[in-house]
Amino acid sequence: MAELYANFAFDMDTLDLGRLFRATYSTDFWDNEFFSIDGDIYADSLDYYYEIFGVEGWTELYSDFIGYSDVTGEMYAGSVDAIYQHIGFGFDYEEWWGAHGFSISAASLQNAMHTYSTADDYVLVAAAFAGDDSFYLSEDADLARGYGGDDHLDGSDGDDQLFGGDGGDWLSGDGGDDTLVGEAGNDTLLGLAGVDWLEGGTGDDTYLADGSDTVVERPGEGTDMVTAEITHKLAVNIENLVLTGKDDIDGRGNELANTLIGNAGDNVLKGLAGRDKLDVSEGGDDRLVGGKGNDEFIFSTKRSSGDTIADFGSVRGNNDKIVIDASHFRGGLRQGKLDRDHFQIGDDHQAEDRHVRFIFDTSDKTLWFDKNGDKHGGFTLVADLQANASMTHHDILLI
Numbered sequence: 543m544a545e546l547y548a549n550f551a552f553d554m555d556t557l558d559l560g561r562l563f564r565a566t567y568s569t570d571f572w573d574n575e576f577f578s579i580d581g582d583i584y585a586d587s588l589d590y591y592y593e594i595f596g597v598e599g600w601t602e603l604y605s606d607f608i609g610y611s612d613v614t615g616e617m618y619a620g621s622v623d624a625i626y627q628h629i630g631f632g633f634d635y636e637e638w639w640g641a642h643g644f645s646i647s648a649a650s651l652q653n654a655m656h657t658y659s660t661a662d663d664y665v666l667v668a669a670a671f672a673g674d675d676s677f678y679l680s681e682d683a684d685l686a687r688g689y690g691g692d693d694h695l696d697g698s699d700g701d702d703q704l705f706g707g708d709g710g711d712w713l714s715g716d717g718g719d720d721t722l723v724g725e726a727g728n729d730t731l732l733g734l735a736g737v738d739w740l741e742g743g744t745g746d747d748t749y750l751a752d753g754s755d756t757v758v759e760r761p762g763e764g765t766d767m768v769t770a771e772i773t774h775k776l777a778v779n780i781e782n783l784v785l786t787g788k789d790d791i792d793g794r795g796n797e798l799a800n801t802l803i804g805n806a807g808d809n810v811l812k813g814l815a816g817r818d819k820l821d822v823s824e825g826g827d828d829r830l831v832g833g834k835g836n837d838e839f840i841f842s843t844k845r846s847s848g849d850t851i852a853d854f855g856s857v858r859g860n861n862d863k864i865v866i867d868a869s870h871f872r873g874g875l876r877q878g879k880l881d882r883d884h885f886q887i888g889d890d891h892q893a894e895d896r897h898v899r900f901i902f903d904t905s906d907k908t909l910w911f912d913k914n915g916d917k918h919g920g921f922t923l924v925a926d927l928q929a930n931a932s933m934t935h936h937d938i939l940l941i
Contacts, residue, residue, distance in 0.1 A: 543643055543675055543676070543691075544641060544644040544670055544675040545641065545642060545643050545677075546639065546640070546641040546676070546686070547639065547640055547641075547678040547679070548679050548680040549638060549639065549680055550629070550636075550638050550639070550682055551680060551683055551700070552639050552679060552680060552682075552684045552685070552686065553684070553685045554685055555687075557660070557663055557664075557667065558660055558663065559651070559654045559655045559660075559663045560654070560655055560656065560657050560659075560660070561594065562594075562601065563590075563655035565592040565594045566591065567591060567593060568591040569589060569590055569591070570587075570589040570591075571586075571612070572586060572587040572588075573586055574586065575587065577604060579604060579624060579626070579642065580624075580640070580642055582604075582623075582624065582642060582643075584624065585605070585606050585607065586604070586605050586606070586607060586608040586610075587602060587604050587608075588603040588608055588617065589601070589602050589603075590603075597630075598629075598630060598635075599627065599628060599630075599638075600627075600628040600629075600630075600635055601626070601627050602625070602626040602627075603624070603625055603648075603651075604625075605621050605623045605624070605645075606620075606621075606623070607621070608621070608622065608648050616652050617648040617651065617652040618648070618652070619648060619649060621645045621646060621647060622645070622647075622651050623642065624640070624641065624642035624644075625640065625642075626639075626640040626641075627640065639680075641670070643675075644670040644671065645670075646666050646670050650662075650666060651666060654666055667689075668689045668690075671689045672689055673690065674691040674693060675688060675689075675693045675694070676694040676696075677693065677694065677695040678698070679696060679698050679700075679702060680700065681698050681699035681700055681717075682700045683700045683701045683718070684697060684700060684702045684703070684704075685702070685704075686702075686703075686704055686705070687705045688705065688706045688707040688709070688711050689708070690707060690708045690709055691707075692709045692711060693706060693709060693711045693712070694712045695712070695714070696714045696716065697713075697714060697715045697716050697722075698717070699716060699717035699718050700717070700718045701718045701719045701720060701736075702715055702718060702721070703721045703723075704720065704723070705723045705725055706723065706724045706725050706727065706729050706743075708726045708727055709726070709727045710727045710728040710745070711724055711725075711727060711729045712730045712732075713730070713731050713732065714732040714734060715732065715733050715736060715738050716734050716735065717734070717735045718735070718736045719738060720733060720736060720738045721739045721741075722738065722739065722741070723742075724741065724747050725743040726743060726744050726745060727743075727744075728745040728746045728747060728748075729742055729743070729745060729748070730747070730748045730749075730750075731747065731748070731749050732749075732750040733750065733752065734750070736754070737754045737756075738754070738755045738756070739755075739756050739758070741757075742759055742764070742766055743763060744763045744764060745764045746765045746766060746767075747763075748766070748767045748768075748769065749766070749768045749769070750768075750769050750770075751769075751770055751774065752770070752771075752772060753774075757777045757780060758777065759778070759780050760779055765781050765782070766779070766782065767780070767781070767784060768782070769783075769784045769785075770783065770784070770785055770786065770791070770793070771785075771786050771787045771789065771791070773791045773792045773793070774791075774792075775794040775796075776793075776795050776796045776800060777796070779798070780796070781799065781800055781801065782800060783801070783803065785802075785803065785804050785809060786805055787805055787806075787807070788805060788807050789805070789807050790807040790809070790826075791805065791807060791809060792810040792811070792812075793809065793812070794811075794812045795813045795814045795816070795818055795833070796814060796815075796816075797815045797816060798815075798816050799816040799817040799818060800813055800814075800818045800819070801818070801819040801821065802819070802820050802821065803821040803823075803824075804820075804821065804823075804824055804826060805824050805826070807826050808826045809822070810829045810830075810831070811830050811831070813831065813832045813833045813835070814833040814834070815833055815834045815835055816833075816835045817835045817836050818832055818835060819840060819865075820837065820838070820839050820840065821840040822840070822841065823840065823842035823846045825843075825845045825846050826846075826849075827848070828850070829850045829852060830849060830850065830851045830852065831851075832855075833853070835860070836859075836860065836861045836862060836863070837863070838863045838864075838865045838939070839851055839854070839862065839864055839865065839925065840867075841864070841865065841866055841867070841871075841924060841925070842870055843871075844870065844911075844922050847911070847922055847923060847925065848922075848923045848924070848926075849926070850925070850926045850928065851925050851927050851928065853928075854925075854927045854931045856933055856937050861937075862937065863939045864909065864937060864938045864939070865938075865939050865940075865941055866939070866940050866941070867940075867941055868941065871911060871922075872913060873911070873912070873913035873920075874899070875899060875940055877940050878939075879935075879939065879940070880899075880900065880935045880936075880940060881897075881935070883897045883898070884897055884899045884900060885898070885899075885900050885901075885902070885934070885935035886898045886901045886902070887902045887904060887933070887934075888902075888903065889903065889904050889905045890903055890905065891903045891910040891921060892916075893912045893915050893916045895915060896914075896915035896916050896917070898912060898915050898916070899912060899913070900924070900935075900938055902932075902933040906926075907928055907930075907931045908923060908924075908925070909924040909927060909933065910922065910924060911923075
């Protein structure tokens with residue numbers, strides 16, 4: 543697993559080993575000197591001193607073995623396992639960026655230094671960062687690519703451009719107006735501060751978005767989810783929304799079959815079109831609007847009940863379901879369809895039989911749960927279904 547960090551602006555797309563080699567005016571080779579760098583021990587070190595556009599630099603290569611010829615001034619064998627780049631004027635150098643935890647052929651690196659093309663450079667870069675790598679970038683504007691593996695890219699401050707490549711990557715923009723692109727794999731994108739562009743690419747991606755971010759998904763690119771601590775409306779082609787925290791915030795779906803999950807506050811969840819699932823298991827005094835389609839209103843615990851369902855439908859084309867977690871509500875409930883004798887319709891919520899567990903009160907269009915049937919007490923308001931609502935036992939599903 544490779545690790546790269548940068549202290550100043552770093553752009554992975556402008557690396558040019560040939561320019562570095564052509565600008566070198568001096569080298570130092572240290573054989574079997576044993577260097578301790580970032581917790582790793584390396585036997586050999588090769589240092590390049592160069593000047594580009596009036597700016598001097600110093601590049602250190604480290605490895606357990608570097609085959610180096612004093613006659614040709616070139617590497618011919620071994621590997622390069624760490625690179626550290628310094629920049630400055632005169633002898634006042636500061637560390638620009640460094641990378642370690644990889645291994646590439648020293649001879650291949652030397653060959654890449656001889657060409658004017660950067661194509662061979664990026665073959666080596668891709669090989670070096672093909673695994674599960676970590677990038678800790680500067681507070682300036684950076685550009686980094688994860689290539690293969692499950693990578694961690696942290697942009698810090700600055701207007702960064704982060705590309706995950708293949709694998710399940712974790713991309714964090716932190717401060718600045720960032721562009722985060724997950725590309726292939728199941729990625730997690732965190733825009734955080736700033737006005738960010740979040741694009742997951744293919745795979746089942748997760749976004750942490752705020753109100754200033756733009757979230758982009760294209761058709762057929764997986765089943766994606768946004769987590770939000772503020773009111774959020776799902777962008778097109780994103781299926782799921784999870785509200786977090788305890789604040790009273792709202793969530794809104796789109797034309798797809800959405801899953802909207804509320805938080806512990808008082809939420810308004812609107813599914814719009816599609817076969818939506820609205821889950822209020824975290825509690826709060828919620829208002830649920832399924833919209834068009836056959837929707838599910840999910841109550842996993844008794845504490846999540848008592849909410850308002852504004853448009854419950856029990857007709858063809860709008861045949862909604864109340865979904866109850868049998869293990870939490872108890873009362874002898876079992877998973878599957880609700881038995882007919884467990885359901886009662888009346889003008890109050892008093893159970894008339896010991897088998898009754900759910901009562902639809904036609905006087906105020908409310909649905910009640912009674913854990914002990916016709917015995918005293920045990921009532922829980924499940925939902926207020928509003929005027930004109932109707933129900934049968936087919937409208938309740940036990941999970």
